[in-house]
Amino acid sequence: MSNMAMRILLVEDERKVADIIARGLKAERFAVDVAQDGQGGWEMADAYNYDLVILDLMLPGLSGTEILQRIRRKNQEVPILILTARNGMADKIKNFEAGADDYLTKPFAFAELLVRVKALLRRGPVNRSSVLRVGDLEVDRLSQQVRRAGRRIELTAKEYALLEYLATHPDRVFSRTMIIEHVWDQSFEGLTNIVDVYVRHLREKLDDPHPVKLIRTVRGVGYCLTEGGQP
Amino acid sequence: MNTRSIRFRLVMWYAGLLAGVFFLLVVLLYFNLRHFLENDQRASEARRARQITQALLVHVKQTGEAYVASQVKDWFEPEINGRFIRITRADGGVIYESGPPKDGSFNPQEVPALTPSAQAEFSRKLALSGGKTMLVSALNFQSSDHIGYRVEFGELLDPVEAMLNHLFLQLAWGLPIAVLAVAVGGYLLVQRALQPVAQITCSAEQISQHNLSERLPVTRTGDELERLSHSLNRMIGRLDDAFQNSKRFVADASHELRTPLTILRGELEDLAENQRLDPDLRSRLGSLLEEVERLGKIVEQLFALSHLDAGEAQTEWARFDLATLAKTTAEQMSLLAEDKGLHIVCHADRKVPVEGDRSRLKQVVVNLLDNAIKYTPVHGTVQLNVRTINGHALLEVADDGIGIPPDALPHVFERFYRADPSRSGDSGSAGLGLAIVKSICTAHGAEVEVQSTVGGGSRFQVRLPLSRQPDSP
Numbered sequence: 001m002s003n004m005a006m007r008i009l010l011v012e013d014e015r016k017v018a019d020i021i022a023r024g025l026k027a028e029r030f031a032v033d034v035a036q037d038g039q040g041g042w043e044m045a046d047a048y049n050y051d052l053v054i055l056d057l058m059l060p061g062l063s064g065t066e067i068l069q070r071i072r073r074k075n076q077e078v079p080i081l082i083l084t085a086r087n088g089m090a091d092k093i094k095n096f097e098a099g100a101d102d103y104l105t106k107p108f109a110f111a112e113l114l115v116r117v118k119a120l121l122r123r124g125p126v127n128r129s130s131v132l133r134v135g136d137l138e139v140d141r142l143s144q145q146v147r148r149a150g151r152r153i154e155l156t157a158k159e160y161a162l163l164e165y166l167a168t169h170p171d172r173v174f175s176r177t178m179i180i181e182h183v184w185d186q187s188f189e190g191l192t193n194i195v196d197v198y199v200r201h202l203r204e205k206l207d208d209p210h211p212v213k214l215i216r217t218v219r220g221v222g223y224c225l226t227e228g229g230q231p
Numbered sequence: 232m233n234t235r236s237i238r239f240r241l242v243m244w245y246a247g248l249l250a251g252v253f254f255l256l257v258v259l260l261y262f263n264l265r266h267f268l269e270n271d272q273r274a275s276e277a278r279r280a281r282q283i284t285q286a287l288l289v290h291v292k293q294t295g296e297a298y299v300a301s302q303v304k305d306w307f308e309p310e311i312n313g314r315f316i317r318i319t320r321a322d323g324g325v326i327y328e329s330g331p332p333k334d335g336s337f338n339p340q341e342v343p344a345l346t347p348s349a350q351a352e353f354s355r356k357l358a359l360s361g362g363k364t365m366l367v368s369a370l371n372f373q374s375s376d377h378i379g380y381r382v383e384f385g386e387l388l389d390p391v392e393a394m395l396n397h398l399f400l401q402l403a404w405g406l407p408i409a410v411l412a413v414a415v416g417g418y419l420l421v422q423r424a425l426q427p428v429a430q431i432t433c434s435a436e437q438i439s440q441h442n443l444s445e446r447l448p449v450t451r452t453g454d455e456l457e458r459l460s461h462s463l464n465r466m467i468g469r470l471d472d473a474f475q476n477s478k479r480f481v482a483d484a485s486h487e488l489r490t491p492l493t494i495l496r497g498e499l500e501d502l503a504e505n506q507r508l509d510p511d512l513r514s515r516l517g518s519l520l521e522e523v524e525r526l527g528k529i530v531e532q533l534f535a536l537s538h539l540d541a542g543e544a545q546t547e548w549a550r551f552d553l554a555t556l557a558k559t560t561a562e563q564m565s566l567l568a569e570d571k572g573l574h575i576v577c578h579a580d581r582k583v584p585v586e587g588d589r590s591r592l593k594q595v596v597v598n599l600l601d602n603a604i605k606y607t608p609v610h611g612t613v614q615l616n617v618r619t620i621n622g623h624a625l626l627e628v629a630d631d632g633i634g635i636p637p638d639a640l641p642h643v644f645e646r647f648y649r650a651d652p653s654r655s656g657d658s659g660s661a662g663l664g665l666a667i668v669k670s671i672c673t674a675h676g677a678e679v680e681v682q683s684t685v686g687g688g689s690r691f692q693v694r695l696p697l698s699r700q701p702d703s704p
Contacts, residue, residue, distance in 0.1 A: 014490050020497030058486060085486035107492035107527045110500055158563070173504065184563060187593035189531070191601055197570045219513070220520020221500050
């Protein structure tokens with residue numbers, strides 16, 4: 001499945017941040033246009049129908065919120081992902097009211113941005129089928145049953161939620177924060193070792209009896225489920 | 232009664248001033264009246280003495296002294312009217328002297344004879360027995376044949392004294408009553424006058440860090456009270472500015488820190504995921520990423536703390552059951568405890584309705600449990616109890632872990648404080664967990680306390696107000 005047809009506008013005044021996002025998105029084969037200030041961002045959004053706009057809030061010239069409102073007045077459809085260095089609840093509500101579709105607070109893991117971008121482009125979850133497959137692992141989302149090499153594996157509810165989340169995007173590295181937000185809730189933020197504990201338990205059940213290990217640790221980044229296994 | 236209150240003091244001043252002025256008035260009135268009445272009596276006596284001289288003594292040469300005496304007696308009837316009349320010749324001979332009055336009010340014998348005087352007309356006050364005073368006026372007269380006569384006319388001062396005494400008594404009674412009336416009236420008036428102050432106080436009490444944009448109502452009276460409310464409003468304005476500035480500073484600082492962190496994280500992630508890199512290098516990149524994550528977390532927590540300080544936690548205020556919250560949280564964290572060989576025992580059987588930001592209060596439970604798990608050695612127990620006590624919700628997290636030394640106990644809720652500096656290497660913990668617990672509790676009007684003995688474990692207690700809303704069906 002190609003992302004070639006998808007064109008994303010990135011409005012971000014911090015050049016280095018823009019570079020990292022643009023590079024990452026291009027590697028995922030999206031077409032990315034970058035605007036470095038508010039006015040330029042608005043002109044580009046006005047001139048071309050993008051599939052997605054990633055908008056930083058603190059911009060020179062026109063503010064992100066202002067661009068958001070202008071885009072919404074002109075084009076109701078385009079999904080808009082807000083990037084911000086503030087995570088005040090008031091900001092969040094204000095921007096959702098102004099028509100933002102999602103909200104990401106800096107610093108973020110690129111993987112998280114990508115997951116959200118794909119979700120907004122209605123391309124994710126990548127695998128919509130009721131059975132997720134990674135190598136010889138099968139995760140049945142309807143019956144919530146897990147099999148590896150045909151053998152049933154009993155998991156607790158949280159272990160299952162964790163595995164299903166990893167299995168929705170094979171080969172994608174999930175940060176601990178993403179996992180906590182998805183499987184637990186915000187209250188557990190700052191308690192990232194809970195993820196490590198659950199991953200360890202999951203490994204005992206999933207990987208220990210098998211020579212090929214499916215759960216891979218990317219140090220400092222997070223975990224991913226991959227056929228290639230842990231090198 | 233508060234004797235130092237402005238109300239009391241004002242009333243005392245009113246009453247004191249009134250009493251003083253009243254007293255002075257009474258004294259002045261008393262003496263002036265007395266003087267006036269005595270003069271009046273003196274004038275009337277002198278007039279009568281003059282009548283005697285001008286009507287009778289003028290003709291004494293023709294009529295004879297006896298006639299004068301009988302005429303005086305007939306005219307003035309001194310015994311009946313309670314008067315004293317005496318007419319003496321210059322050689323000391325008494326022409327006439329009135330007898331004792333019928334009512335026996337005085338004894339004429341007690342009125343001493345006058346020494347000769349050059350003055351034509353004079354009067355004197357005599358103290359008689361029985362505490363009575365008589366005012367006697369005397370008039371010297373020279374008859375046509377050059378015989379000197381003296382007419383003395385006296386009346387008791389009793390009626391004057393009685394009247395003055397009566398007046399004095401009336402005033403003596405009236406004074407305290409008037410002072411009391413002024414005190415009561417003054418009290419009510421002062422209360423009325425202080426009413427705007429009470430209103431200002433009441434409004435000022437309503438203003439906290441959450442509604443600094445509000446102002447006190449200003450009564451347009453143009454007096455001290457209007458000035459007071461204006462200056463209070465200006466002070467609230469300055470506080471508001473200071474608060475806004477500090478909030479803006481935190482927001483700016485947070486922004487300035489987050490951007491480089493984003494760049495660091497993005498670049499390092501990109502590198503760390505590169506499979507062609509040397510494993511040692513990737514491991515070091517991973518280590519760097521862990522530190523970046525920790526920095527990010529500290530920024531996040533500081534930001535959360537400043538938000539709590541600024542009172543912005545109440546955006547998602549709701550009523551919920553603290554017992555259920557505690558139970559689910561304990562379940563979610565049980566694996567974390569089991570991983571260390573501990574187990575969490577949760578006693579939260581009865582509903583405990585509270586109000587607040589659910590996710591924030593959950594964070595309190597999470598942070599307290601995490602703290603307990605962290606400092607309890609293998610095979611220990613962590614207890615989580617939720618119950619109602621004395622009209623409060625009590626959440627208790629107790630462990631049988633290493634405990635906290637007494638000198639560290641007062642500081643455990645301070646930011647970046649660590650009881651054991653050797654643990655600072657503990658990844659993901661910046662010593663902010665308990666500070667966040669404290670801030671969340673403060674934002675919810677809750678109190679958090681800790682008791683601990685070294686080696687005997689610690690007990691954290693959070694006391695929250697119970698929800699006052701009735702149970703929803």
